[in-house]
Amino acid sequence: MMIYCIMLVFTLTMVGLAVYAGTLYVIKGRLSSAVDAAALAAGRSVNLGATVCAAQTAATSTATQYFNANSPAASWAPAPPP
Amino acid sequence: MSTTRSRSRSESGQAMLEFAMVCISLTFLFAGAFTIGAMLNKALQVSNITRSAAVLMVRSVTDPSSNLNLADTVNQRILIREANGLGMASDSSFDPSTTGNGAIFLSQIVLVGPVQCASGVTSGSAPWSAGNCPNYGSYAFEYYVAIGNTTRWASVFGVPPAADVNSDGTISATHIATDTKNVVTTATMTSVITLASGQYSLIAETYADISGISVFSVFKPPIIYFRTLT
Numbered sequence: 001m002m003i004y005c006i007m008l009v010f011t012l013t014m015v016g017l018a019v020y021a022g023t024l025y026v027i028k029g030r031l032s033s034a035v036d037a038a039a040l041a042a043g044r045s046v047n048l049g050a051t052v053c054a055a056q057t058a059a060t061s062t063a064t065q066y067f068n069a070n071s072p073a074a075s076w077a078p079a080p081p082p
Numbered sequence: 083m084s085t086t087r088s089r090s091r092s093e094s095g096q097a098m099l100e101f102a103m104v105c106i107s108l109t110f111l112f113a114g115a116f117t118i119g120a121m122l123n124k125a126l127q128v129s130n131i132t133r134s135a136a137v138l139m140v141r142s143v144t145d146p147s148s149n150l151n152l153a154d155t156v157n158q159r160i161l162i163r164e165a166n167g168l169g170m171a172s173d174s175s176f177d178p179s180t181t182g183n184g185a186i187f188l189s190q191i192v193l194v195g196p197v198q199c200a201s202g203v204t205s206g207s208a209p210w211s212a213g214n215c216p217n218y219g220s221y222a223f224e225y226y227v228a229i230g231n232t233t234r235w236a237s238v239f240g241v242p243p244a245a246d247v248n249s250d251g252t253i254s255a256t257h258i259a260t261d262t263k264n265v266v267t268t269a270t271m272t273s274v275i276t277l278a279s280g281q282y283s284l285i286a287e288t289y290a291d292i293s294g295i296s297v298f299s300v301f302k303p304p305i306i307y308f309r310t311l312t
Contacts, residue, residue, distance in 0.1 A: 004104045011108070015115045022122035029126045030308075033133040037312040040140050041283075044312075069275040069311045 034070035041066040113297040120295040121303045124168065128290045128306045131164050131186070135286035136310040139188045142251075143225055143284060152188060153227050153251040161186055161229065168290050170230050178230045184290040187237040188251070190225035191266055194218055194259060195279030202259025215259050221266040222258050224282060227251035235289040238309070239266045275311055286310045 042063035049055030138160065142150040151157060155177055162176040169183035192198060196208060199215035206214035223242040242264045246257040257264050275283055287309040296302055 004100060008104070008107075011111070015111060018115060019118050019122075022119050026122050026125050026129070029129045033129050033310055036133055037136055037310050040137065040312040044140075044144065065275065066311055 031071060034067050037070050038063040038067035110298075117295060117297055117303060121292060121306075124290065124292045124295065124303075125306050125308075127165070127168065128184075128288050128308045131161060132286050132288045132308045132310045134164055135161055135186055135188060135288065136284060136312045139190070139225075139284050139286060140312060143190055151250045152229075153249060158229050165290070168292070169294065170290075180231055180233065182231050183292070183294070184288065185228065185230035185232050185235040186289075187232075187235075187285075187287040188225070188227040188229070189223060189237060189239055189285045189287075190282055191221050191239060191271065191277075191285060192224045192258065192282035193277040193279055194220055194222050195281075197280045198222075198255065199259050202255035202257070204256070216262050217259050217265055219279075221268060221271040221277070222261075222264050223247075223253055223266065224258055225251050225253060225284075234291075237285075237287055239270055239285065274309075284312050286312075 042059040045058045045062035046055045048058040138150065138152060138157075141148050142152050158178050159176040162171050162178050165171070165184060166176075170179060170185075171177065172179035172182065194215070194217040196210050199206075199210040199218055200208070203210075203215050210218045212218050212220075223239075223246075226237075226242050226247050228237070228241075242253060242257075243261065246253050246261055246264050248254070253264065271277075274285075277283055287307070290306045292303050292306060
């Protein structure tokens with residue numbers, strides 16, 4: 001029984017690591033998705049500025065806004081549907 | 083001699099019993115780990131589908147010359163093919179199933195401002211207000227396409243009146259500016275993003291029921307919901 005108990009510690013650790021790694025992959029996917037969406041939104045807003053400087057400001061502002069909307073600070077998951 | 087043999091048999095039996103007991107807990111542990119792993123995999127797939135839907139919508143909405151009509155089943159196959167394994171297809175051609183295990187919602191929502199009022203209101207002129215342009219200052223649908231099992235799920239942002247939505251998913255300027263049923267609750271929209279007057283956002287949402295991957299009914303995976311705004 002002692003051997004099984006020792007093995008169980010390792011098994012639980014490995015299973016935990018596997019689940020954790022899976023979660024990291026999902027977070028990576030969502031982060032990637034948020035960056036993509038921010039880039040697309042920034043691209044749309046570039047033509048809002050009359051000058052290069054204004055266009056850059058608009059693009060940066062929009063990219064930040066959409067990145068934050070797609071990856072809420074409180075959680076990596078979007079808000080659940082009401 | 084016989085005492086030793088008897089003890090050996092007894093120890094062997096005890097070890098088997100212990101192994102059997104441990105096996106029960108290990109079976110549940112591995113089943114749970116498998117279910118969680120598969121669930122994470124599906125979550126990643128749903129995330130990718132939503133991202134692709136947003137990219138296609140950007141192409142469809144902002145570049146009319148692309149002639150990419152996402153209300154057309156042939157084009158919806160692009161997304162359903164990416165959702166392979168989620169049970170969203172009705173046939174081998176990857177046509178979306180209206181009774182399947184998932185749904186995709188594509189919406190364009192605008193905060194109605196002077197530009198929308200000027201092009202949607204025929205009898206009135208600036209300065210615009212809710213009096214001469216009923217949806218002024220409200221969030222309204224400009225585009226809406228629903229794919230898949232839309233009887234089971236609905237967009238978080240609501241559904242525009244069916245009569246307002248054209249066959250290609252677009253909504254006329256008149257309905258955007260004047261149809262008060264074609265609005266999104268401000269609280270719902272601002273909980274996700276706050277737009278400036280006249281600014282629009284493209285939103286892709288995906289629901290997927292992945293309960294089919296559960297090994298045991300006690301490990302019931304949730305319905306996955308993911309959305310992308312761009």
